[in-house]
Amino acid sequence: MRRAAALLLFLFPWVLAAQQGVPWHEGMAGYHDATLELARFCRDKSLFSECRRLARAAQKAAPGPAAELVAACEGKPDNYVAASWGEYLDKAEALGAMRAAAAEQAGQPPETVLALDPAHKGARERCGQLWLDGVGWLERAEHERLAPCVLKLEPAPQKPERDATWLAPWVLQGPHFTLVTDLPWARALKYAKLLQRFQGVFAATLGDVIPSRAGPHVVWCCKEAATFVKFSADLGFPLGETNAGLHVGALGAVLINAQRCDEVGKLNRAKDNLARTLYHECTHRLVESGLRPRGASPWELAMTSEHAWIVEAMAVVFEGLEISDKSHTLKGLEAQRTYTIQKFWKGEKGAVPELAPVLAQGHAGFATEQPISSAQKYALAGSVAWFCLFVKKDTLRKPLLALLVDYYRCDTGQADFKTRFGLELAALEKDWKAWVLK
Numbered sequence: 001m002r003r004a005a006a007l008l009l010f011l012f013p014w015v016l017a018a019q020q021g022v023p024w025h026e027g028m029a030g031y032h033d034a035t036l037e038l039a040r041f042c043r044d045k046s047l048f049s050e051c052r053r054l055a056r057a058a059q060k061a062a063p064g065p066a067a068e069l070v071a072a073c074e075g076k077p078d079n080y081v082a083a084s085w086g087e088y089l090d091k092a093e094a095l096g097a098m099r100a101a102a103a104e105q106a107g108q109p110p111e112t113v114l115a116l117d118p119a120h121k122g123a124r125e126r127c128g129q130l131w132l133d134g135v136g137w138l139e140r141a142e143h144e145r146l147a148p149c150v151l152k153l154e155p156a157p158q159k160p161e162r163d164a165t166w167l168a169p170w171v172l173q174g175p176h177f178t179l180v181t182d183l184p185w186a187r188a189l190k191y192a193k194l195l196q197r198f199q200g201v202f203a204a205t206l207g208d209v210i211p212s213r214a215g216p217h218v219v220w221c222c223k224e225a226a227t228f229v230k231f232s233a234d235l236g237f238p239l240g241e242t243n244a245g246l247h248v249g250a251l252g253a254v255l256i257n258a259q260r261c262d263e264v265g266k267l268n269r270a271k272d273n274l275a276r277t278l279y280h281e282c283t284h285r286l287v288e289s290g291l292r293p294r295g296a297s298p299w300e301l302a303m304t305s306e307h308a309w310i311v312e313a314m315a316v317v318f319e320g321l322e323i324s325d326k327s328h329t330l331k332g333l334e335a336q337r338t339y340t341i342q343k344f345w346k347g348e349k350g351a352v353p354e355l356a357p358v359l360a361q362g363h364a365g366f367a368t369e370q371p372i373s374s375a376q377k378y379a380l381a382g383s384v385a386w387f388c389l390f391v392k393k394d395t396l397r398k399p400l401l402a403l404l405v406d407y408y409r410c411d412t413g414q415a416d417f418k419t420r421f422g423l424e425l426a427a428l429e430k431d432w433k434a435w436v437l438k
Contacts, residue, residue, distance in 0.1 A: 022102035024099040024116060039051045047079070050088065052074075055067075081208060082210060085290075093293055093295075096295065114295075115295070118295040134174075135171065135216055146171050148168075149168055151170065153172055177217045177282065180221070182222065182223045191275065199282075199286065201318075205318075205330065206401070220256065225259040235251065241260065244256070244257050244261050255281075280315040301410065302364070308366035310403060320335075341379050345379075352433050352437065353376060387431075
C-alpha cells in the first residue's frame, strides 16, 4: 500500500494532465516535463547515470532544467539497489501507460499505442490478442490451444488423464515461471517446480541489486529437437537441432530443446544438463526483466560495443546450481566450464587467456570464435564473475553488478575499468589467474 501511494503521489500531476490530454509524442508541448520528473527521481535515489541520460533526452526542449540536472549528477557514483531501480522502472512504465492511453484517445493505431505501453489491454485486443495468465498475450488460435491446458502448481496439481503433445502441452503455471512443455508428466512437474526454486536462489544471490519483477516469464520446452526447430522458426528466431536453448528478450521467453540437452548431458556425463540449461537461460530472463523496462528495444543490446561478456557471465554462475528437497548448493563452475579450464588453461601447453580483448568485445564480437573459442569465453566470463561475486565480494561484487546494470542500460562507456573497479585491469587479472589456476 505504501509503495502504491507513493507512486500515485508521484504521478498526480500527470493524472490531472490526463484529463486534458497527456502529451504522448516528443514533438508535443510539455512532453518532456514528465521525463524531467523521472530524472529528478533518479537524482534523489542516487541513480545519477540514468538521471543524466533522461535529462539529456529532454535537453533540447528544456535546456535550463536539463543542464541543471546533468551538472548535479556529474562525478557522482551510482548506487544501484533493487528497491530504487525497481521503483524507477515502475514509474517509467506507468508514464508509458499514460502516454499510451492518450495516444489511444487521439485515435492512434494499436502499433503506436503498444510502442508506448506493451501491456495496453485495448490495443492488444484490437490486434486480436487475448490474455492468458502466466503466458501473456496470445493470438486467438494460440489462446484457444493453450488455455484448456493450464495447471497451477500451487496447490500441487494431479496428473491429468491424458498425455501431453506439443499441440496440447502441459502449461504449468507457477508464481515465477510458467513451463509450457510436452515432456512426460513426471519430468514436466519436476522442472516446473525447480524453476520456482531457482528464482528464490537467484533472488537470494543477486536480489539486492536486481529487482524481482512480475512476468510472465515463460519457458517453452520442446521434448523433441524437430519440434524445437519448427517452433523457433515459427516465432521468427530459427534455431537448429544442435541448439540447446535460447533466451529471446524480444518475446520475454526462453526456448529449450530438451532432446539436445539430454544428448549433451550424456556426452559430458552431466548430472542434469536440462536443469543446467534451464538455469542458464532463465538467468538471462530474470536479469533482463529486472533491469530493463518492459517494451525497451531488445535490439539496443545487440548494438553494444563492449562488455558483452557480463551477460553470459551471470548465466554461467548459475549453471552449476544443485537443488535438493530442502536446500541448494551454488557451485563455482559446472563440469563443462571446469573441463575447459583444466584442458586449455592448465594443460602442458596451457595459457590463460588475456582479459582485455574479451572484455572489450560488444555483442557481435563476443558471439565470434575470436580471439578464443566460445567455450573458453564462457569459462572466462563465468570464472571472472564468480571471482568478483564471491572470492573478492567485499571489493569487487558491487562494481561488477553496477557494470551489469549499466550494460542493460546500454551505457558502459561512461567510466574506464579503474574508475569502476578501483584497480587496474592488470591487477585484477593477476589475482584472477592465480585463483583460477589453483
